[in-house]
Amino acid sequence: MGSDGSTPAVTGLVADFDLTPWNTMGLASRAAFGAVVTGVDQLVALAAAARAEGLAFHVIGQGSNLLLRPRIEGIVAVMATRGVSVDDRSPDTTLVTAQAGESWSGLVEHTVTQGMPGLENLAGIPGTVGAAPVQNIGAYGLELADRFHSLLAWDLAEARTRRFDGSDCGFAYRNSVFKAEAGRYVVLEVTLALPRRWTPVLGYAGLRELPPGSDALTIMRHVLAIRASKLPDWRQQGNAGSFFHNPVVTPAVAETIDGGPRFPHPDGVKLSAAWLIDACGFKGHRLGSAAVSDRHALVLVNRGGATYAEVAALATAIRDAVRSRFGVTLTQEPLEF
Numbered sequence: 001m002g003s004d005g006s007t008p009a010v011t012g013l014v015a016d017f018d019l020t021p022w023n024t025m026g027l028a029s030r031a032a033f034g035a036v037v038t039g040v041d042q043l044v045a046l047a048a049a050a051r052a053e054g055l056a057f058h059v060i061g062q063g064s065n066l067l068l069r070p071r072i073e074g075i076v077a078v079m080a081t082r083g084v085s086v087d088d089r090s091p092d093t094t095l096v097t098a099q100a101g102e103s104w105s106g107l108v109e110h111t112v113t114q115g116m117p118g119l120e121n122l123a124g125i126p127g128t129v130g131a132a133p134v135q136n137i138g139a140y141g142l143e144l145a146d147r148f149h150s151l152l153a154w155d156l157a158e159a160r161t162r163r164f165d166g167s168d169c170g171f172a173y174r175n176s177v178f179k180a181e182a183g184r185y186v187v188l189e190v191t192l193a194l195p196r197r198w199t200p201v202l203g204y205a206g207l208r209e210l211p212p213g214s215d216a217l218t219i220m221r222h223v224l225a226i227r228a229s230k231l232p233d234w235r236q237q238g239n240a241g242s243f244f245h246n247p248v249v250t251p252a253v254a255e256t257i258d259g260g261p262r263f264p265h266p267d268g269v270k271l272s273a274a275w276l277i278d279a280c281g282f283k284g285h286r287l288g289s290a291a292v293s294d295r296h297a298l299v300l301v302n303r304g305g306a307t308y309a310e311v312a313a314l315a316t317a318i319r320d321a322v323r324s325r326f327g328v329t330l331t332q333e334p335l336e337f
């Protein structure tokens, strides 16, 4: 059934769909079937068709957190729904609702430049609004959960819409129910609560140098400048941002490692994956056309024409080296289809 109770027709489905432009790593990849989704009924119809045909159903946004295999079976739906609305009736918060296919960084720039501060620390993160809750995106001392109000999702298991508030989402560090129960929910729209009595979040390294009275526009520009100086631009050199999570280890394991940053964590000690990789000599290391960025050891880049196999082999070599030298297991951040 469609979102309004009717049975919508399948539209926009393409066989042998080219996903190469839909992943920031720039890997060549084709899906058995794919569609660019511009409306909720279209999504519902595609999901129903996949179910009826016994096909796998995948939903992606911009593909900025994905490692795509050359061939993907089933249907891949690219969320491209658009629309942003603002509800400023509450005295405490401005509620901003954006459709899943909106650009996250575009939304941040729109709200900040329109005098609605609150998202500035999350400027410049690639990807779509719909994917932002999936790994509870975060940067520079702020995460999505801090500005989250609610979201509307399509429940693929029950074929109905469901509204989630913050406590339903199971937000944690780069995690949520949408990641834990991958494949069950499609995020349709996200509502953010932007504080009317806004105070800047400047506690994170890199932002502390800003004066306490800095406005949101200044902070956003500063964040964008730091990101541009640290990370390779995926438009020039394909990448999926941080390739590994920072590992959390026991204090005993942390003791055995000589050097490198460490941060207190409720489950032990958080180490810097970038430092561990760099210490194993991988910065700038190449494997075919895949490489570890020479600017940031946590970023694997496509130097042009890299294959899934090359990136996966490089990731395995890094994981093996870090495990063998430090006894620490790195986990991969980008999801694989």
Ligand SMILES: Cc1cc2nc3c(=O)[nH]c(=O)nc-3n(C[C@H](O)[C@H](O)[C@H](O)COP(=O)(O)OP(=O)(O)OC[C@H]3O[C@@H](n4cnc5c(N)ncnc54)[C@H](O)[C@@H]3O)c2cc1C
Residues within 6 Å of the ligand: 024, 058, 059, 060, 061, 062, 063, 064, 065, 066, 079, 100, 125, 126, 127, 128, 129, 130, 131, 132, 134, 135, 136, 137, 138, 139, 178, 182, 185, 186, 187, 188, 231, 232, 234, 239, 240, 241, 242, 335
């Ligand atoms: C250069 C670079 C820098 C980055 N910096 C950061 C950073 O600072 N902080 C950070 O947290 N992340 C960062 N990332 C990772 C990435 O930008 C985020 O994870 C982003 O939210 C992914 O959005 P996307 O639309 O590209 O999702 P995709 O990569 O297309 O998909 C990611 C996952 O979300 C699922 N998904 C996508 N859309 C939906 C939907 N509508 N409903 C349900 N599930 C969905 C997919 O199935 C997949 O499992 C960075 C990536 C790059 C390339």
